Amino acid sequence: MSVILAADIGGTKIAAARVAADGGLGAGIVEVPTPSRDGAASVVEATVRLLDSLRGPGDEAVAISAAGVVDTVGGTVLGATSSIAGWAGTRLGELVSAGVGLPAWVVGDGNAFGLGLALEYGAVNLVALVAGTGIGGSLIVGGEPVLGAHHAGGHLGHAVALEAAGMVCPCGRVGHLEAVASGYGILAWYHAQGGDPGVTTTRELLDRPGDEVAQAALGVGGSALGAAAGGLVNAFDPEVVVVAGSIARAGDPWEAGLRTSYTNTLIPAVAGTPLELSTAGPETALRGAALHARKHHGAAAGQIRRTALGGRNEEEGGA
Amino acid sequence: MSVILAADIGGTKIAAARVAADGGLGAGIVEVPTPSRDGAASVVEATVRLLDSLRGPGDEAVAISAAGVVDTVGGTVLGATSSIAGWAGTRLGELVSAGVGLPAWVVGDGNAFGLGLALEYGAVNLVALVAGTGIGGSLIVGGEPVLGAHHAGGHLGHAVALEAAGMVCPCGRVGHLEAVASGYGILAWYHAQGGDPGVTTTRELLDRPGDEVAQAALGVGGSALGAAAGGLVNAFDPEVVVVAGSIARAGDPWEAGLRTSYTNTLIPAVAGTPLELSTAGPETALRGAALHARKHHGAAAGQIRRTALGGRNEEEGGA
Incomplete structure (x- = not known):
């Protein structure tokens, strides 16, 4: 069973869940308050702790839906909301990945939603x-x-x-x-x-x-x-x-x-x-972030497999 | 040398050119007035005649940039401008393809541009x-x-x-x-x-x-x-x-x-x-339509090759 550990980091709370390939949220959503005033490092720490508490069999990657303007390639927060102190510049993907011990994919909360x-x-x-x-x-x-x-x-x-x-x-x-x-x-x-x-x-x-x-x-x-x-x-x-x-x-x-x-x-x-x-709640952003991670994690894994096998990347199209 | 025969069908004129893979327009652009009042069949006929006059070695496919709302999958005109009589419903891709004897790909003129x-x-x-x-x-x-x-x-x-x-x-x-x-x-x-x-x-x-x-x-x-x-x-x-x-x-x-x-x-x-x-003229829509045709023709050819060889379509991604 392939599972994505997903977190949605907002200005007031952090929500997280284990998201199955069919979008099922397993045991449901857990939430903690966002330690916004304590700064970005504390927010990262709280996120890692929350995701760690959810760990289980089949965990493949972490998906993060984050407030602010986010670089989805590097996983860094570029533009901050005023609600989290020192949020801009946070290497969110790298830090959460290191903390949880899984690859992490970050997407802005609007796009996750x-x-x-x-x-x-x-x-x-x-x-x-x-x-x-x-x-x-x-x-x-x-x-x-x-x-x-x-x-x-x-x-x-x-x-x-x-x-x-x-x-x-x-x-x-x-x-x-x-x-x-x-x-x-x-x-x-x-x-x-x-x-x-x-x-x-x-x-x-x-x-x-x-x-x-x-x-x-x-x-x-x-x-x-x-x-x-x-x-x-x-x-x-x-x-x-x-x-x-x-x-x-x-x-x-x-x-x-x-x-x-x-x-x-x-x-x-x-x-x-x-x-x-729509009256959708945090489950929607969690599912969206998980979908984003699943696609990109799958693509990255595919590239690594091809490289390891010395295979050629066969592409469609282009005369 | 792979060449796309491209035509841009507007309400007042039809422009056409041979477009090379590097976007070069070869002998340049030829134009004829659009026989708008004579109806869609006449416009198709004029387009085929113009493209026929350009035929040369290496012609792979036809690209059409067309006024109106166009179904790019089926190559049919869905919504017409008022300027061409009977334009809506014209099976443009199919008719031009049959007339010229090459596969044809149609895209709306706004998107070609x-x-x-x-x-x-x-x-x-x-x-x-x-x-x-x-x-x-x-x-x-x-x-x-x-x-x-x-x-x-x-x-x-x-x-x-x-x-x-x-x-x-x-x-x-x-x-x-x-x-x-x-x-x-x-x-x-x-x-x-x-x-x-x-x-x-x-x-x-x-x-x-x-x-x-x-x-x-x-x-x-x-x-x-x-x-x-x-x-x-x-x-x-x-x-x-x-x-x-x-x-x-x-x-x-x-x-x-x-x-x-x-x-x-x-x-x-x-x-x-x-x-x-931009003061771009018809060359821009012709190059854009040719790019569209080149991508889709290449993809279609790839699918046919794979099917003929019994090969599997290797795709990236998705865990």
């Missing part, structure tokens, strides 16, 4: 928009995430949104989708439009059915996200677009805004493309 | 925006065009543009990039803002330096295109984004609007990504 959704929906081409505090996501093309020239592929929150005109995005630019459709953005719009200054979280807006500004903020956020999803579907033509993250549970009028705007954006050639709301 | 640009810029990941009467393009990921679930990948003109608020797009939707940044869109904005009703082509706007509305229309079109290009670069992280088509020669103030807006949209992780203006 996108790969997991592709498994879940049986899709080869998929757009995943993850709307929480910020907006991220993943573009899956031909079963692989679009990683990009600087490992920055999947920053889907930084495109033009009509509803964000003049609003400053957390990235520093003006008018991006994230500035109006993320948790941060919906709350910012609410306050900019004269909402109750006593409201300090997006969550509170959901419980104010009589507050018209709150209802409008949710509708506007949904509408902006729906138009962006539609534009991505027009450009990419995926089998399905999935909206996930905490905002995906915002209910009406957010969902009404989302769906109306999405439908009104699609060109005829892709008009039937389904938009799904 | 994108592949040609990828060769030209030596890029594996590239975003191509083609702005002419409309706006199309191509997303090249890992050296391959994003074809999509309905062969509709590359419709880059149908995303949100701030400057297009309330303007109707040729696709029927409201607020799309094409509604303000295409040749059609720039002229529509000019007229909507009180421009001279006697001006009937976008080309004329370039020769009116004293017409403030004309200058503003060009600047707004450039600005909308630059923001869209920036959003795509944030999402995809390509090595380069290329703007091509007749609008790419619009000069200032269009280019000033384009570059300012592009730079102002990029997130830090991709801030250095170059935006190139």
Whole structure:
């Protein structure tokens, strides 16, 4: 039995599981808090300890889904989220591999999540928009995430949104989708439009059915996200677009805004493309990271076998 | 010497050339007018005749870059441009292959152009925006065009543009990039803002330096295109984004609007990504279509060889 030990390292918790070849999670998911303030070395140590506690027969490799911008080739964290002290520059793959004693493959958490959704929906081409505090996501093309020239592929929150005109995005630019459709953005719009200054979280807006500004903020956020999803579907033509993250549970009028705007954006050639709301949890990123590791570990093992046998790498194609 | 006979079928002309393995075009490009009004059968016949006139030693396959939405697997035109009568449903690959007596591979003209640009810029990941009467393009990921679930990948003109608020797009939707940044869109904005009703082509706007509305229309079109290009670069992280088509020669103030807006949209992780203006002609689509045919013809030939020898298809990866 071939098993991948998978960990998902977020700003607040580390989740881990043993993932079988069929995507089964064996004994289920274990979680520990991320020692974010203690710095990157402590986070690595906690991850190794958690994975060690799961060791069993048939373990082939480690898969890590990590917050931040990640170099999937070298397994190094390139760009950090502010939530883990000293995260940028961490040689995550190398350190966890040495600690656990197995080869390790690292992928960004957005792309791990996108790969997991592709498994879940049986899709080869998929757009995943993850709307929480910020907006991220993943573009899956031909079963692989679009990683990009600087490992920055999947920053889907930084495109033009009509509803964000003049609003400053957390990235520093003006008018991006994230500035109006993320948790941060919906709350910012609410306050900019004269909402109750006593409201300090997006969550509170959901419980104010009589507050018209709150209802409008949710509708506007949904509408902006729906138009962006539609534009991505027009450009990419995926089998399905999935909206996930905490905002995906915002209910009406957010969902009404989302769906109306999405439908009104699609060109005829892709008009039937389904938009799904996902409430997927850590199991999705763990399965996606394991899939990534399984593919790359298999390819690396194949190369080593061929070299050892002195065999030629037979490739298709190219006249 | 392995040669691909390549044809680019547009609404007004058919261009063709013999493309060598190194991308060389041999004796150069020959062109005939597209008999668009005579219908699809006449267009196929004209294409076969043109390719026949180029036949020479070493011809391996035919490559076709075609207007409209194309099924690259079956070689059939799925969605037509209005410019060729009866184009939708044409079994283009099959008919041209039978006429010329060589295997034929068909790809949409946007993606043929994108592949040609990828060769030209030596890029594996590239975003191509083609702005002419409309706006199309191509997303090249890992050296391959994003074809999509309905062969509709590359419709880059149908995303949100701030400057297009309330303007109707040729696709029927409201607020799309094409509604303000295409040749059609720039002229529509000019007229909507009180421009001279006697001006009937976008080309004329370039020769009116004293017409403030004309200058503003060009600047707004450039600005909308630059923001869209920036959003795509944030999402995809390509090595380069290329703007091509007749609008790419619009000069200032269009280019000033384009570059300012592009730079102002990029997130830090991709801030250095170059935006190139291209004046590439039919040679680019011909080279791109030939590359597509060469890859797929090579792969098909490899499969046939393996089957004939009873060999196994050795693949990498997968534990």
